[in-house]
Amino acid sequence: MSRFKITSITVLLALAVPLTLDAARAPGWKHEDIWLKNETGQRITPTRNNADAYSPHRTCGTCHGYMTITSGTHFQQGFDEMRDGYDPKRPWVLSPGIFGRGGTPGTFTERVAAKNNSSARDMGLSTYDWIAAGGSDQPVSLAAGNLHPGGGPMEYGRKADGRRDLSKTLIRGEREKARPLDGDYSSRHTPDGKSRFRESGVVEGDCLMCHLKGYRLDRRNGQLALRNYRWAATAGAGLGEIRGAVFTPARSGGSSEEGSPAKGEWNVARRPAVQYAWGDSRLxxxxxxxxxxxLISKSVEAENCTQCHRQMDGQKSGTLYLPAGDLHLKAGLRCTDCHTLAGRTQNERLRHHIGKGWSPTSTARSDLDGAGMKTCANCHLEDRYRPTRAGMPKEAKNPDNLHRALFHKATFHFYLLHCSACHAPERKSRSVYLVDYSTGRPAWYATDKAALITRAGDMKQFTQEPWKPWTDRHVRIPGDGERYAAAVPKVTQWFGEMISDGAVRPIGLEHVRKAAAGQKKLTTVEVATLHGEKKKQVTVATPEDILAMIRSLTGMGFRNVVFVADQLYEIRKDKLEGRPAPGLTRAVMFPIYHGNMPVAAKKTLGQKGKPDGCADCHADDSPFFTKLRVRSVGKFLKDSYPVPKEPIAEPQMADWGLMGVPASE
Incomplete structure (x- = not known):
C-alpha cells in the first residue's frame, strides 16, 4: 500500500455515497412550470394577489419537504442546538454555529442576543436586527443575515429557554406579549424598541438561491437592509421590482458607523408591493x-455557492473561488462535485446537509465533518474519482510517483503536511489580517501590505502582487495528529470583562466607542488604504491608552475590564499589568484548502526536488518557518507599520516551539 494512502494528506473518512438527489432522476428531467404562492398559500397571478411577495415555503413546499430541507446545516447555522446557557463558562455563546456563537475575527462584529436578557448593555443583536445587519455595502459587517439562505432562525423564534420553537413563525410569536429585552422581539433601532416582523415578514428558506442560475444575492440583500424581509426572495430571483420599504436607511457615506441599521426612517404604515415582470416571457x-x-436547475452552479462563500471565505482565507486562482474550478469542477449531500439514502440526503470538511475554526455540527465529502486523497491517491456529469475532468492524476521522485527518501513529509502546505504557496486575492476593535470603530487591515480596508468591494479585488500565506500546525481530527497547512491569521485587539479565569466576555463595540469618544489622547497613527490614500486612525497602542480605556469602561459600569492584545492587560493595585493568556491572545488561524496550484505552475514548494527544492522550506530565511506574524495590532501600527519587525512580530515557528529552522537532512 502506498505510504501516501495511509498518511492521507487529507485524512481518510467514512465517505457517504457520492450521489445527490438529482442522480435518482432521469437525465432529461425538467422541473415543471409552477404557480407562485404568497405566505398564506394563495396563488399569485397577473390578476390575483399580484402585489404580494412570493413565499418559498408555500410555493416550493407544496411538493417538496420544506421543513426537512431547511433542517440542513446551512439553514440552521447552530439554531438546532441553540439555548440560553449553552456554554456555562461563556454565557454569551448560545450555539456552536454562526447564529448563536457570533462571528470569528475578520468576519462580522456582533453576536445574536440570548432569549432572556437582564441588561441592554450586555445584550447582542436581537433576531430582528441580526437579519438586517449584514452590511453588504460596508467594509465591516455587523452580522451575517446577508449570507444566510433563510429559514431556521430567520423564520422561527425561540422558546422561553432559548431553544428553537418550530411551532410558530416570528410573525406569530411577535403577537404574543414578549418580555422586555426579548432576544427575538426587541430592537435597538425601532422607535419603541420592539421588533416589526408583522410589517417586515420573515426570511423563508430560499430554494432559488441555490437552484436558480443567475440568482441576484445583491438585490436580495438590498431588501434585507430595507427591513423588507418577506420580499427578499422575490427580489433575489429577479421576479419583479419591489416598491416601498419598511425602513429607509440613511446614506452611509462609506462609514461603517453611519451605515449602521440605526440611522434612517421607518415607514411601517405603508406596505411594500411587488410589480411582477409578467410580460417577461423568459420568467x-x-x-x-x-x-x-x-429556470429551476436540479444541479447547483458554483456561482450560486460562491455568491455567499466568496465574501466570507475571502475575508477568512483569501479564497475567491474563481477559475483564475483555483485549478479545480479551472478544470471544470463544481463545488457540489466534492461537497455532495451527506447521507446514504435519498431521505437522508433530502436533509440538505451539504458535505463539509474539517476546520479548527468551524464548530457547528462537527459530527458531520467529512460526511458527504471527497478529499484530495480520495480522488488523487485512492482512485475514488469518477466523473458523474458532462464537463468534469476525465481523471484525477495520482501524484504518488512524482512525489516519490521529487522527495526521494523524504516521503515522511507527507505524514506532516496537508496538500495546501505546498500547493498554496501564494494568494492573489486579499484577506483580513489585523482586526482592531480597540476604539469601538472596527478597523480591518489586509494581508496586502497591511493596508486599511475602507470599501465593501475591497475584498473581492485581486492584489497587484501575490502574497505568501502563513502556515499553521493543527489537529484537524482528534487522534490523527498535527498537520501543517497554509493559513491566514487574524490578529485582534479588543476590550472585555473577565467573568471567570480564562473567560472574557467581549464588551459591545457601541460601549467601547463611547468610552473612546471621551479620551482625547489616544494614539493616532497614519496608515495606507488599499487605494493608496493616507488615513489617520485612532488606536490603543500604549500603556497610557490601555489604562485610560479600562478606567473609562469601568466608570461606565463594566467590571473586571481587560484588554486583549499580545497579552492580557488588567489593572492590579492601580497599575497596569500584562500576562500571557494564549487561549485568548493567540491569532485565530484560518486554514487554506482551496485555490491550489499544480506542480506545472513551477511555484509549489519543493517542486525542484532534492536538494534544491528543500531550500524552499529549510533555508534559514524561508517564510515557511520564519514568516513574521504581528503580535500586537496597536504597537505594530504605532511603531512598525507597514513592515513588521521583531519583537512586535515574531516568526511563526515560535508557535510550534522552534527557535530555528530545522535542517533538511
Missing part, C-alpha cells in the same frame, strides 16, 4: 406560471 408563461421548466 412567466402567458397564464402567469413561473417557468420552472427552463
Amino acid at each position: 412567466f408563461t402567458p397564464q402567469g406560471k413561473f417557468r420552472g421548466s427552463a
Whole structure:
C-alpha cells in the first residue's frame, strides 16, 4: 500500500455515497412550470394577489419537504442546538454555529442576543436586527443575515429557554406579549424598541438561491437592509421590482458607523408591493406560471455557492473561488462535485446537509465533518474519482510517483503536511489580517501590505502582487495528529470583562466607542488604504491608552475590564499589568484548502526536488518557518507599520516551539 494512502494528506473518512438527489432522476428531467404562492398559500397571478411577495415555503413546499430541507446545516447555522446557557463558562455563546456563537475575527462584529436578557448593555443583536445587519455595502459587517439562505432562525423564534420553537413563525410569536429585552422581539433601532416582523415578514428558506442560475444575492440583500424581509426572495430571483420599504436607511457615506441599521426612517404604515415582470416571457408563461421548466436547475452552479462563500471565505482565507486562482474550478469542477449531500439514502440526503470538511475554526455540527465529502486523497491517491456529469475532468492524476521522485527518501513529509502546505504557496486575492476593535470603530487591515480596508468591494479585488500565506500546525481530527497547512491569521485587539479565569466576555463595540469618544489622547497613527490614500486612525497602542480605556469602561459600569492584545492587560493595585493568556491572545488561524496550484505552475514548494527544492522550506530565511506574524495590532501600527519587525512580530515557528529552522537532512 502506498505510504501516501495511509498518511492521507487529507485524512481518510467514512465517505457517504457520492450521489445527490438529482442522480435518482432521469437525465432529461425538467422541473415543471409552477404557480407562485404568497405566505398564506394563495396563488399569485397577473390578476390575483399580484402585489404580494412570493413565499418559498408555500410555493416550493407544496411538493417538496420544506421543513426537512431547511433542517440542513446551512439553514440552521447552530439554531438546532441553540439555548440560553449553552456554554456555562461563556454565557454569551448560545450555539456552536454562526447564529448563536457570533462571528470569528475578520468576519462580522456582533453576536445574536440570548432569549432572556437582564441588561441592554450586555445584550447582542436581537433576531430582528441580526437579519438586517449584514452590511453588504460596508467594509465591516455587523452580522451575517446577508449570507444566510433563510429559514431556521430567520423564520422561527425561540422558546422561553432559548431553544428553537418550530411551532410558530416570528410573525406569530411577535403577537404574543414578549418580555422586555426579548432576544427575538426587541430592537435597538425601532422607535419603541420592539421588533416589526408583522410589517417586515420573515426570511423563508430560499430554494432559488441555490437552484436558480443567475440568482441576484445583491438585490436580495438590498431588501434585507430595507427591513423588507418577506420580499427578499422575490427580489433575489429577479421576479419583479419591489416598491416601498419598511425602513429607509440613511446614506452611509462609506462609514461603517453611519451605515449602521440605526440611522434612517421607518415607514411601517405603508406596505411594500411587488410589480411582477409578467410580460417577461423568459420568467412567466402567458397564464402567469413561473417557468420552472427552463429556470429551476436540479444541479447547483458554483456561482450560486460562491455568491455567499466568496465574501466570507475571502475575508477568512483569501479564497475567491474563481477559475483564475483555483485549478479545480479551472478544470471544470463544481463545488457540489466534492461537497455532495451527506447521507446514504435519498431521505437522508433530502436533509440538505451539504458535505463539509474539517476546520479548527468551524464548530457547528462537527459530527458531520467529512460526511458527504471527497478529499484530495480520495480522488488523487485512492482512485475514488469518477466523473458523474458532462464537463468534469476525465481523471484525477495520482501524484504518488512524482512525489516519490521529487522527495526521494523524504516521503515522511507527507505524514506532516496537508496538500495546501505546498500547493498554496501564494494568494492573489486579499484577506483580513489585523482586526482592531480597540476604539469601538472596527478597523480591518489586509494581508496586502497591511493596508486599511475602507470599501465593501475591497475584498473581492485581486492584489497587484501575490502574497505568501502563513502556515499553521493543527489537529484537524482528534487522534490523527498535527498537520501543517497554509493559513491566514487574524490578529485582534479588543476590550472585555473577565467573568471567570480564562473567560472574557467581549464588551459591545457601541460601549467601547463611547468610552473612546471621551479620551482625547489616544494614539493616532497614519496608515495606507488599499487605494493608496493616507488615513489617520485612532488606536490603543500604549500603556497610557490601555489604562485610560479600562478606567473609562469601568466608570461606565463594566467590571473586571481587560484588554486583549499580545497579552492580557488588567489593572492590579492601580497599575497596569500584562500576562500571557494564549487561549485568548493567540491569532485565530484560518486554514487554506482551496485555490491550489499544480506542480506545472513551477511555484509549489519543493517542486525542484532534492536538494534544491528543500531550500524552499529549510533555508534559514524561508517564510515557511520564519514568516513574521504581528503580535500586537496597536504597537505594530504605532511603531512598525507597514513592515513588521521583531519583537512586535515574531516568526511563526515560535508557535510550534522552534527557535530555528530545522535542517533538511
